[in-house]
Amino acid sequence: MSKNTKRLPENLRFGPLFDEEEVEMVCEVVRSGRLTQFSSSLVAEFEDAFAAYVGAPAGIAVNSGTAALHTALAAAGIGPGDEVIVPAFTFIGTVGPILQQQAIPVFTDIEPQRFCISVEDAARKITPKTKAILAVDMFGHPADLDPLRELAAQHNLIFIEDACQAHGAKYKGVRVGNLADVTCFSFYESKNMTTGEGGMITTGDERLAKLCRMIRHQGEENWGIIRRLGFNYRMQALQAALGLVQLRKLDMFNEMRRERAAIYTEALSDLGLQLPGESPKVWSVFHVYSFLLPRPLAERRDEIVERLKEERVPVGIAYPRPLYASPVFAHLEGPFDCPVTEDVCSRVITLPTLQSIPVETAKTIGEITRDVLSEYMK
Ligand SMILES: Cc1ncc(COP(=O)(O)O)c(C=O)c1O
Known part of the structure; x- marks a missing residue:
């Protein structure tokens, strides 16, 4: 027994914080019968609102943080044999998509105080095969983005930020979302804001944004024109409805x-x-x-x-x-x-x-x- 006279209740479980606003929004979507990115305007509204919040020109909504990272890597052209510098201390959702692309994760150490990727070790592990640096904002604390971006630029690498745990976090006073070439977020149930499952890609690179939109929907460029292999990573309107309310909070x-x-x-x-x-x-x-x-x-x-x-x-x-x-x-x-x-x-x-x-x-x-x-x- 603890010295403490206080006791915690049995089976303590904490979920997201919702109120009637979320319930109403979701009910409205159900009543409307418009459930998808194509039939409802809510997904596009959520993309615009989230991109504006993080200060990025474009937001591309997807159905998980893992899907966001996979789409971003595919759009960046990461493929078989390419090396991606990534921290060894993270969730599998960061690194699984590298394997999905048949690329090679190059596991990099973290710095001992904040547990984000070590810039020095990242620099040491760059080889002629390196194509990208994928940094993680661990436990809501942004990685040291400026030196990482400089390192990526010096070696002509794409810089991807996994901000799946860091919605609204700031680096030098600026919210993460447009401080790397592409930034990925998760809206999983335990995240600081949630859509149940869900994800978002933000970027200031128009070409990458266009590719991400194409890849999340089957690689289709225009109706009937399949430009490349893609996925079905589309977000549902129900998720976007939750996201719009959660973003305001x-x-x-x-x-x-x-x-x-x-x-x-x-x-x-x-x-x-x-x-x-x-x-x-x-x-x-x-x-x-x-x-x-x-x-x-x-x-x-x-x-x-x-x-x-x-x-x-x-x-x-x-x-x-x-x-x-x-x-x-x-x-x-x-x-x-x-x-x-x-x-x-x-x-x-x-x-x-x-x-x-x-x-x-x-x-x-x-x-x-x-x-x-x-x-x-x-
Ligand atoms: C650092 C990190 N990367 C990626 C992911 C993957 O996100 P999701 O679970 O939405 O696929 C998560 C989610 O837990 C995460 O914490």
């Missing part, structure tokens, strides 16, 4: 995520953990709250997580191992030389920041986590 949701992160930081600040913060260049949207145990406790991480779960803390491990350790990458030749990724994977613990978590519950999560951890940190 995104700034508020991001403030709520930051508030929950601040509550955890206050609770955990004097234990000697590595807590998440922000680079001075960045305004993070704290998609997830992640902290590192001290190295001597790495071996006891699973036990600590189990103890927290016994106390009903909705704790997670993201990510438990570098991506290259998964069997699907067995064909790639190591060594991968990502010591920071290996270290972070062995010590990281995550707490949810979802806007649906009541402030009082977040405080209880923070207090119980502190009490459990302080038993180990003595």
Whole structure:
């Protein structure tokens, strides 16, 4: 038992935050019988609204973040044998699309404070076969975009940003969405704004935008003219309806995520953990709250997580191992030389920041986590 007298409810589960506005919008779509990108104007409206929000000339809605990344890579001409520089510390949705294109992910280390791709290691891993740099805005904290963009430009590479966890996050005061050649977002249920499943590509490159539109819909250029092989990655009107309402609330949701992160930081600040913060260049949207145990406790991480779960803390491990350790990458030749990724994977613990978590519950999560951890940190 924790020292804390407070208890969390059993089976704590936090979903998205909706109200009657979303319900009404979705009902209207159902009543209209106009459910698709072609029969309803809602998908185009959502694309325009989202692109305007992030400051990008074009938005292309798709049905997941993975579809956004796959479409972007295909539009950028990434194909068999091309190398793509990508962090080893990320979700499979970042890297799966590289394999789908029969290209080669070149796993790159992260920097130890914010867990985004290391610019130095990216520079080291560029070869004559490299075609793209794919950076991830990890846990809502943008990667160091300026030096990455410069590096890409120097080597004539396409620069793709995976902002699937970073809607509304800012780099040097500017929202992510038009700071790379192409930026990809996810609207999965747990994201800072959601359409259930869904995704968006934003870009300032007209040619890429046109290709992305074509690829998400079967490679069709005009009715009956199939220019190239594409997919059905179209977003539904029901998703766009949710997205339009959620987008209007995104700034508020991001403030709520930051508030929950601040509550955890206050609770955990004097234990000697590595807590998440922000680079001075960045305004993070704290998609997830992640902290590192001290190295001597790495071996006891699973036990600590189990103890927290016994106390009903909705704790997670993201990510438990570098991506290259998964069997699907067995064909790639190591060594991968990502010591920071290996270290972070062995010590990281995550707490949810979802806007649906009541402030009082977040405080209880923070207090119980502190009490459990302080038993180990003595
Ligand atoms: C960093 C990152 N990349 C890609 C994805 C893939 O997005 P989706 O689940 O919408 O396909 C996610 C979603 O969880 C993600 O967090």
